[in-house]
Amino acid sequence: MTSVLHPIKHLSAAALAVFSAFALSGSPEAAARGITVALANSFTTLDPYDATDVVSRQVSKSFYEGLFAFDKDMKPQPQLAESYEASPDGLVYTIKLKQGVPFHDGSEFDAEAVKVNFERVLDKKNGLTRYTYFNFVDKVEVVNKYTVRFTLKTPMSAFIARLANGTGQMICPSAIAKEGNDGLAFRPCGTGPYLLKSFNPSTKLEVVKNPNYRIKGLPKLDSITWLPVPENQTRVNMLLTGEADYVHSLPPELYKRLTDRNDIKLFNFPSIYQRWLTINMLHKPFDDIRVRQAIAYAINKKAYAKVVFDGFARPAASVLPPEIPGAVSFDEWPYDPKKARELLKEAGYPNGFETQLWGAFNNSTVNKGLQFLQQQLRQVGIKTTPRALEAGIMVDEVDSQTDPQKAPVRLWFVTWSNSTGEPDWGLRPFFDSRAVPPALNNTSYYVNPKVDALFDQGLGEVDAEKRAAIYSDIQKILWKDVPAVPLGFDNILAGVSKHLENFRPTLDSGFDFYNAEWKE
Numbered sequence: 001m002t003s004v005l006h007p008i009k010h011l012s013a014a015a016l017a018v019f020s021a022f023a024l025s026g027s028p029e030a031a032a033r034g035i036t037v038a039l040a041n042s043f044t045t046l047d048p049y050d051a052t053d054v055v056s057r058q059v060s061k062s063f064y065e066g067l068f069a070f071d072k073d074m075k076p077q078p079q080l081a082e083s084y085e086a087s088p089d090g091l092v093y094t095i096k097l098k099q100g101v102p103f104h105d106g107s108e109f110d111a112e113a114v115k116v117n118f119e120r121v122l123d124k125k126n127g128l129t130r131y132t133y134f135n136f137v138d139k140v141e142v143v144n145k146y147t148v149r150f151t152l153k154t155p156m157s158a159f160i161a162r163l164a165n166g167t168g169q170m171i172c173p174s175a176i177a178k179e180g181n182d183g184l185a186f187r188p189c190g191t192g193p194y195l196l197k198s199f200n201p202s203t204k205l206e207v208v209k210n211p212n213y214r215i216k217g218l219p220k221l222d223s224i225t226w227l228p229v230p231e232n233q234t235r236v237n238m239l240l241t242g243e244a245d246y247v248h249s250l251p252p253e254l255y256k257r258l259t260d261r262n263d264i265k266l267f268n269f270p271s272i273y274q275r276w277l278t279i280n281m282l283h284k285p286f287d288d289i290r291v292r293q294a295i296a297y298a299i300n301k302k303a304y305a306k307v308v309f310d311g312f313a314r315p316a317a318s319v320l321p322p323e324i325p326g327a328v329s330f331d332e333w334p335y336d337p338k339k340a341r342e343l344l345k346e347a348g349y350p351n352g353f354e355t356q357l358w359g360a361f362n363n364s365t366v367n368k369g370l371q372f373l374q375q376q377l378r379q380v381g382i383k384t385t386p387r388a389l390e391a392g393i394m395v396d397e398v399d400s401q402t403d404p405q406k407a408p409v410r411l412w413f414v415t416w417s418n419s420t421g422e423p424d425w426g427l428r429p430f431f432d433s434r435a436v437p438p439a440l441n442n443t444s445y446y447v448n449p450k451v452d453a454l455f456d457q458g459l460g461e462v463d464a465e466k467r468a469a470i471y472s473d474i475q476k477i478l479w480k481d482v483p484a485v486p487l488g489f490d491n492i493l494a495g496v497s498k499h500l501e502n503f504r505p506t507l508d509s510g511f512d513f514y515n516a517e518w519k520e
Contacts, residue, residue: 033221033222033518034208034221034222034223034224034225035221035223035224035225035245035246035497035500035503035516035518036224036225036227036238036243036244036245036246037224037225037226037227037244037245037246037247037248037503037513038227038229038234038235038238038239038243038244038246038247038248039055039059039226039227039228039229039248040228040229040230040232040235040248040249040361040363040365041053041055041228041230041361041363042055042201042202042228042230042391043055043056043059043201043205043226043228044056044201044391045185045201046059046060046063046184046185046186046187046188046196046199046205047060047128047171047181047184047185047188048060048064048130048166048167048168048169049117049120049121049128049129049130049167049168049169049171050128050129050130050181050184050185051129051130051167052129052130052399054417054419054508054509054510055228057165057166057167057419057510058166058510058511059205059226060166060169060188061166061169061192061513061514062188062192062193062194062205062207062224062226063104063188063189063190063192063194063195063196063207064169064170064171064188064190064191064192065079065080065169065170065190065191065192066079066080066163066164066166066167066168066169066170067079067080067081067095067097067114067163067164067168067170068081068160068163068164069164069166070164070165070421070506070508072506072507072512073507074272074421074506074507074508076160076161076163076164077164078098079164080097080098080101080109080170080191081095081096081097081098082096082097082098083095083096084096084160086159089155089462090152090155090156090157090460090462091151091152091154091155092149092150092151092152093149093150093152093159093160094143094147094148094149094150095114095147095148095149095150096146096147097109097110097111097114097146097147097148098146098214099146100214101191101214102191102212102214103170103172103174103189103190103191104172104188104189104190104191104192104195104210104212105172105174105175105189107172107173107174109170109191110145110146111142111143111144111145111146111147111148112142112145112173113170113172113173114140114148114170115140115141115142115148116173116176117168117169117170117171117173117176118134118137118140118150118168119140120171120176121133121134121168122134122135122137122140126181127181128181129438130167132435132439132440133162133167134162134167134168136152136153136154136156136459137150137151137152137153138151138152138153139151154456154459154460155459155460155461155462156459156460157459157461157462157464157467158420158422158424158425158459161420161421161422161425162420162425164420165419165420165425165508166419166510167419169190170190170191171184171188171189171190172189172190174189175187175188175189186199191214192210192213193209193210193213193215193218193219193514194207194208194209194210194219194223194224195207195208195209195210197223202228203227203228204225204226204227205225205226206223206224206225206226207223207224207225207226208222208223209221209222209223218514218515219514219516220515220516220517220518221513221516221517221518224513227244229244230361230362230363230364231363231364232251232253232254232363232364232365233251233254233364235247235250235251236250236251236254236257236258236495239258239264239495239497240258240261240264242497245496245497245499245500245503245518246494246495246496246497246500246503246511246513247494247495247496248494248505248511249490249492249493249494249505249509250266250493250494250495251364251365251493252308252309252310252311252312252313252365252491252493253310255268255310255312255493256310258495262498263497263498264495264496264497264498265495265496265497265498266493266494266495266496267492267493267494267495267496267504267505268312268491268492268493269491269492270314270321270322270323270489270491270492271321271323271417271489271490271491271492271507271508271509272321272323272324272417272418272421272426272489272507272508272509273321273415273416273417273489273490273492273508273509274316274320274321274415274416274417274418274426274486274487274488274489274490275369275413275414275415275416275486275487275488275489275490276412276413276414276415276416276430276484276485276486276487277295277299277373277411277412277413277414277484277485277487278409278411278412278414278430278443278444278483278484279292279295279410279411279412279444279482279483279484279485280407280409280410280411280412280443280444280445281444281445281446281447281483282404282405282407282445283410285347285348285349285353286410288347288348289481289482290343290344290346290347291343291344291347291349292481292482292483292485293340293343293482294339294340294341294343294344294347294380294382295340295377295382295411295482295485296333296482296485297333297334297335297336297337297339297340297343297380298335298337298340298376298377298379298380298382299333299335299373299376299377299485299487300335300376301315301316301317301332301333301335301487301488302315302335303335303372303376304369304372304376304487304488305488307368307372308365308368308369308372309365309488309490309491312490312491312493313488313489313490313491314488314489314491315332315487315488316332316486316487316488316489317329317330317331317332318330318475318486319426319427319475319478319479319486320418320423320426320427320475321418321426321489322489323507324418324421324422324423324426325421325422325423325468326422326423326467326468326471326472327423327475328472328475328476328479330479333485337379337380340380341380341381344380344381344382349381351381352380352381352382352383353381353382353383354382354383354384354385355382355383355384355385355410355411356384356385356387356408356409356410356411357370357373357374357377357384357385357386357387357410357411357413358386358387358388358389358398358409358410358411358412358413359386359387359388359389359412359413359414360389360394360398360412360413360414360415361388361389361391361394361415362388362389362390363388366388366413367386367388369413370386370387370388370413371386373386373411373413374386384411397409398412398437398443399437399438399441400437400438401437401438402437402438404436404445407437407443407445409443412443413487414441414443415490416429416430416441417508417509417510418508419508419510421507421508423458423468423471423474423475424455424458424459424471427455427471427474427475427478428440428455429441429442430442430443430444430446430483430484431444431446431448431451431474431478431483431484432451432452432455433446433447433448433449433451433452434452444483444484446481446483446484448477448481450477451474451477451478454470454471454473454474454477455474457470458470458471458474490509492505492506492507492509494511499518499519499520500516500517500518501516501517501518501519502514502515502516502517503516
């Protein structure tokens with residue numbers, strides 16, 4: 001999960017065929033210098049309100065801007081907003097907007113546009129996947145042309161961070177009225193620095209410079225071609241040959257081979273990207289905590305970081321990345337296969353059992369992780385059938401399940417990037433009982449009323465110290481209950497041509513290309 005990919009679920013096969021072939025002309029001028037970006041995972045929609053994955057929201061920033069955006073340290077900064085004020089009780093946010101900002105269709109961005117965008121995502125009939133990300137908003141009101149007021153149902157201390165993560169982007173009201181959900185998945189219209197040239201969800205997204213962008217001198221690139229390239233070696237080869245100018249992410253096992261190249265710049269730093277093995281607690285034998293503990297003991301987290309990521313990852317000793325404020329560090333679950341076998345015997349499985357082991361995304365790294373987990377679990381008698389799921393199959397069999405009892409997922413190797421940089425969004429989507437699919441990502445089907453109550457208290461608490469204590473309690477309960485085994489936190493590994501400046505990865509495993517430029 002980063003996070004978890006979500007295909008364009010609203011489209012018929014006929015509509016998909018039509019829209020996949022769609023091409024919209026961009027700037028009439030020939031591009032002097034465009035770049036190509038190779039990504040490890042696919043993008044499937046250009047509608048930020050219907051994208052659950054980091055990649056889709058990141059490439060959509062070609063076209064869209066939000067009221068706020070994160071800086072390099074994951075701190076929210078005004079983007080289309082000028083400033084904001086919050087009421088003392090944390091229920092009302094009044095936001096002043098920038099003036100004179102043009103949408104791609106020539107209309108002006110204003111408070112009414114903000115209202116239209118948020119009312120769209122808050123209307124459950126639209127079935128947008130990011131509804132749950134903003135469903136704490138009670139109403140959105142136009143104060144005047146350049147001032148908008150959000151009234152929340154309950155206090156939400158992370159509200160501005162939610163606005164900054166790439167979901168609440170401003171779409172042209174005309175496009176919302178004309179295109180509907182299906183069209184917006186393929187035909188973006190925003191205030192951003194680029195315009196659409198062509199889009200095929202499985203193969204390519206091409207964008208060209210917006211000549212009427214609000215900031216003179218930007219963008220500095222004439223075009224960007226985004227390519228999904230899941231095969232690790234292929235991405236590296238593209239960087240080496242110059243076929244790609246930026247590669248995200250670089251495979252750990254190949255990273256060291258690039259360190260002596262003077263034509264490539266490399267990025268390597270800790271991220272807030274985490275990987276879990278979630279355990280479906282609704283089904284035997286996983287309803288028994290001894291079985292879940294056995295799985296935790298059976299996996300060598302240090303070996304996981306070394307074997308799967310060639311050392312470019314940190315073994316998990318917490319349920320949140322250490323970079324997230326309020327993360328609690330625990331003693332690592334020790335690697336103890338003997339203890340795991342004893343627990344399985346106590347639980348009534350002296351000879352182990354068989355089950356499914358699925359992975360989110362079908363790329364080289366995920367398949368390597370599945371092989372490692374299969375080997376580790378086999379040593380204690382748990383025989384697994386590994387399977388890496390393509391995006392469409394993943395949505396059908398995991399994300400879109402409406403009957404928890406029939407959900408086929410059992411052990412789920414999944415990623416999550418905390419796109420708000422605070423504790424709630426690092427935990428709630430996986431462990432709130434109201435976050436089971438299709439709402440969010442609780443594929444453990446974990447139900448703990450105490451944890452649910454603490455989540456609600458945490459969101460409503462405006463005192464920072466009290467809020468930190470609440471999320472500390474949540475983390476301690478999750479560590480004890482083992483609804484999922486935290487495996488590790490990836491390093492960000494990316495490569496870029498030495499000529500491409502200001503195109504860089506971000507802490508949440510996204511990338512920033514806002515000021516990117518080519519220099520010979």
